Amino acid sequence: MATVTELKAVLKDTLEKRGVLGHLRARIRAEVFSALDDESEPPPPLSHENLLINELIREYLEFNKYKYTASVLMAESGQPVVPLDRQFLIRELNAFEESKDDSM
Structure with missing residues (x-):
């Protein structure tokens, strides 16, 4: 039976291969910048x-x-x-x- 750590690693690897993690990181950066932007x-x-x-x-x-x-x-x-x-x-x-x- 797989451990939680192994499941996390497989999930992270799968999301990276699909480009989802990169997309989420970019979205978070954009949202943080937008929130911090001094208008x-x-x-x-x-x-x-x-x-x-x-x-x-x-x-x-x-x-x-x-x-x-x-x-x-x-x-x-x-x-x-x-x-x-x-x-x-x-x-x-x-x-x-x-x-x-x-x-x-």
């Missing part, structure tokens, strides 16, 4: 360049489903909640899309 002190004003850089980082995080990391970035940076228009980003960065896939 009385506004973030510094964003320069045009930082706005674009933050938007690219947000797109990367959301594409890779790092939604809690993205939520912390948005809270800390003062980035607008509504994402910037993709065509606007392309024009501002003098970039081009190789694919018509809007997912990234």
Whole structure:
């Protein structure tokens, strides 16, 4: 018969393999940051360049489903909640899309 310690180890291993523990840890970090965030002190004003850089980082995080990391970035940076228009980003960065896939 398995001991409680062995059952805990198997449960932890299973949850880690499924990605559940990482997800929970990220969620807890985001919630702790949100609770500790001092909303009385506004973030510094964003320069045009930082706005674009933050938007690219947000797109990367959301594409890779790092939604809690993205939520912390948005809270800390003062980035607008509504994402910037993709065509606007392309024009501002003098970039081009190789694919018509809007997912990234």
